[in-house]
Amino acid sequence: MVGGILALVASLWSAQAFGEESGIAIVMAPNAVPGHVNRDELALIFKRKKRYWESGERVQPVNLPATHLLRRAFTMQVYNHTPEELEDYWRDQYFQGVLPPYVLASEEAVIRLVSATPGAIGYVSACSTDHRVVVVLRLEGGPACGH
Amino acid sequence: MPFHRLIVWAGALWMLALCGDVMAQDDTTLAQSVNGTGYRLGQGLPLGDTGFTLGGYGSAQWQTLEAAEPRIALSHFSLFLWWEGNGGFKFFSELDNEETQNDRDVDQDGRHYLSVERLYVDYSFSDALTLRAGKFLTPIGRWNQVHADPLVWTTSRPLLTREFFPDNATGLMAIGVVNLLGQPLEYTAYLSGGAEVRPDPGQDPFTDACGLRINLPLGSNLQLGFSAASFRQADEVSVRKHLAGVDFMWTLHGYELSGEGIYRRAETSPQQLVKGAFVQGVVPLGLHVSAVGRLEATSALDQNDATRRRVLGLVYRPDRAWSIKFEAVRDSGAGIVSNGMLASASVLF
Numbered sequence: 001m002v003g004g005i006l007a008l009v010a011s012l013w014s015a016q017a018f019g020e021e022s023g024i025a026i027v028m029a030p031n032a033v034p035g036h037v038n039r040d041e042l043a044l045i046f047k048r049k050k051r052y053w054e055s056g057e058r059v060q061p062v063n064l065p066a067t068h069l070l071r072r073a074f075t076m077q078v079y080n081h082t083p084e085e086l087e088d089y090w091r092d093q094y095f096q097g098v099l100p101p102y103v104l105a106s107e108e109a110v111i112r113l114v115s116a117t118p119g120a121i122g123y124v125s126a127c128s129t130d131h132r133v134v135v136v137l138r139l140e141g142g143p144a145c146g147h
Numbered sequence: 148m149p150f151h152r153l154i155v156w157a158g159a160l161w162m163l164a165l166c167g168d169v170m171a172q173d174d175t176t177l178a179q180s181v182n183g184t185g186y187r188l189g190q191g192l193p194l195g196d197t198g199f200t201l202g203g204y205g206s207a208q209w210q211t212l213e214a215a216e217p218r219i220a221l222s223h224f225s226l227f228l229w230w231e232g233n234g235g236f237k238f239f240s241e242l243d244n245e246e247t248q249n250d251r252d253v254d255q256d257g258r259h260y261l262s263v264e265r266l267y268v269d270y271s272f273s274d275a276l277t278l279r280a281g282k283f284l285t286p287i288g289r290w291n292q293v294h295a296d297p298l299v300w301t302t303s304r305p306l307l308t309r310e311f312f313p314d315n316a317t318g319l320m321a322i323g324v325v326n327l328l329g330q331p332l333e334y335t336a337y338l339s340g341g342a343e344v345r346p347d348p349g350q351d352p353f354t355d356a357c358g359l360r361i362n363l364p365l366g367s368n369l370q371l372g373f374s375a376a377s378f379r380q381a382d383e384v385s386v387r388k389h390l391a392g393v394d395f396m397w398t399l400h401g402y403e404l405s406g407e408g409i410y411r412r413a414e415t416s417p418q419q420l421v422k423g424a425f426v427q428g429v430v431p432l433g434l435h436v437s438a439v440g441r442l443e444a445t446s447a448l449d450q451n452d453a454t455r456r457r458v459l460g461l462v463y464r465p466d467r468a469w470s471i472k473f474e475a476v477r478d479s480g481a482g483i484v485s486n487g488m489l490a491s492a493s494v495l496f
Contacts, residue, residue: 044331049324050274058233080367085400087467091189091495092293094202094467097229097239099190 024074024142025126027133029115032057037121037136043078045121047089048098053119061101062110062122069143070107074123077139189297189468189495191227202227204495206296208246212476212487222246222491223296225264235271263345264315269322279320282344286320286335286360287312287374288407289394296493300403300429300439300462302472303489306454307409307423307445312376312390313350317343333362341381351380358390369397374409387414401431420448425456435465439474454480469494 026037034053037045044050045061053059064071066083075083090100104110110122115132127145129135186192191202203226211217225243241264267281284292290308293299318339324331341354358376365371374392379385394407406426413419423445430438439460446453460474473490 040329040331044274044324049331049333051271052274056273085398088398091298091467094190094495095227095293095295095298097200097227097231097237099200 022142022145023126024070024077024123024139025129025135026121026123026137026139027111027114027129028121028136029117030132030134032118032120034136039078039137039139042137046078046101048093048101057119060117060120062113062120063101063103064107064110064123065103065105070123070125073142074139077141189466197230198232199228199230202496203241204295204297204493206491206493208302208489208491210302210487210489212485212489215485215487220246223493225295235269235277237269237271239265239267239269241265260348261345262347266344267320273323275323275325277322279322280318282315282317283320283337285312285314285316285356285358285376286337287358287376287390288392288409289362289372289396289405290407295495296491297468297470297495300427300437300472301441301458301460301474301489302491303458303474303476305407305425305427305441305443306456307407307425307443310445311409311411311421311423312378313352313380314347315343316353316356317341318356327363330363330365335360339378351382354379354381354384368399369395371395383416386416386419388412388419389414401429401437403427403429418448422446427458429462432461435463437462437464454478467495 026042028034028037034055041050045059046063048061051059064074066072071083075081075086079086093100102113104113104122107124107128110124111128111130111133114120114122121136123139124133125142125145126135126138191200193200203224205224206222207219208222209217209219221244223243223245225241225245227239227241229237229239231237243262243264244259245262245264246259263282265281265283267279267283269277269279271277284294286292288308290299290305291312291314294304294308294314296302316337316339318337320335320337322333322335324333326332336359337357339353339356341352341356343352346352356376356378358374358378360372360374362370362372372392372394374390374394376390377387378390379387388411390409390411392407392409394405396405397403404426406424408422408424410422411420423443425441425443427439427441432438439458439462441456441458443456443458444453455478457477458474460472462470462472464470469492471490471492473488475488477486
């Protein structure tokens with residue numbers, strides 16, 4: 001009995017101590033961070049309605065492919081729609097000469113581009129973040145790390 | 148009205164849908180194979196690193212209406228060319244080899260013409276203010292601003308979007324997104340002195356116009372729009388008209404409900420009071436097929452009866468780029484009557 005409790009406490013402590021992270025991390029380059037990014041701004045950014053940071057720099061949003069589990073989780077979290085449900089929106093925007101955010105194939109590609117591009121913003125699994133980027137907002141959901 | 152034909156067309160459409168699912172698998176391969184060029188159907192062709200993008204759409208239309216010969220026509224072949232750099236400037240143009248839908252000053256042979264649909268330069272100061280100069284689509288209601296065939300659910304246009312105001316205006320426009328009580332309110336304000344670039348021969352263009360439109364999203368599924376305009380048109384340049392409009396769109400998991408209403412009165416000619424509205428619903432049926440229905444009503448004070456239109460159709464839309472539509476149209480009342488069937492195929496390229 002006592003052994004079981006100790007094991008439970010130990011597992012909880014280790015999870016805290018080693019910072020097991022979950023969720024979706026919204027990332028930018030460390031030297032290009034705006035004051036803050038909230039969920040409403042994020043929704044405008046990835047619909048290309050917000051095109052400038054407060055500094056006047058252009059916002060460069062970066063997406064994962066529409067079939068990527070993290071993209072689907074991100075889109076549901078931010079818009080409450082699947083990527084397919086946003087197709088009508090992008091069809092209308094194309095008619096106005098507005099293209100969707102640039103698509104990169106992997107989370108590593110997102111981190112590389114975001115860390116090297118002024119004004120860029122993307123999303124990766126919280127457990128994929130490292131020193132090359134800073135997390136400006138964290139959302140719940142997303143696939144478990146390693147997927 | 149041969150509504151039974153709709154059933155036949157529905158069967159044909161279903162067959163197409165089944166074939167289309169097989170084709171869609173090939174489309175994936177095609178999309179991947181052309182990705183190296185930067186091109187995907189419906190997303191335009193970037194012209195190297197110049198900042199220019201080339202795109203457009205085409206549509207072919209078949210119609211058989213009462214008191215008219217059945218006809219097939221290339222209704223639109225439209226090219227977009229736009230440039231956007233890293234600064235605030237953007238250039239956009241749309242040339243359209245189109246068949247005009249209005250009957251003013253045209254005969255059957257004179258409907259095709261090369262239209263400058265849009266030609267403008269934008270300069271963005273911030274998200275809250277972009278200035279536009281040139282020829283643009285009149286921002287009244289929602290339909291007119293996305294009226295291209297691949298973007299809408301029916302081949303026929305709602306009457307009020309064709310008859311109550313011209314499609315285009317030439318002048319200055321301010322566009323922006325501002326925060327209103329935590330909601331992103333989009334506004335469009337414009338001023339036109341007439342001088343239309345290549346006006347549509349089937350339309351009565353503005354001689355002067357000013358107006359405002361706002362669009363307010365309410366949550367993630369509903370948008371509300373309000374339009375107001377004051378203008379004069381070339382046919383009756385002495386008559387100033389005042390217009391007010393409201394529109395909405397609700398979407399959820401492929402279902403859609405939208406509508407527009409317009410009230411327009413003439414300052415010195417009270418009998419020219421016109422009003423109209425439509426409501427349209429879309430229901431997904433599966434296999435990329437959706438059913439669409441629309442009810443319209445327009446009325447003019449100088450006519451005894453209102454015009455009513457019912458549209459019922461099916462749309463096969465396998466992806467963002469292309470669609471096939473079939474619809475039955477039934478009119479009644481005092482206005483233009485055009486009962487019959489329409490179909491179209493359109494592709495956004």
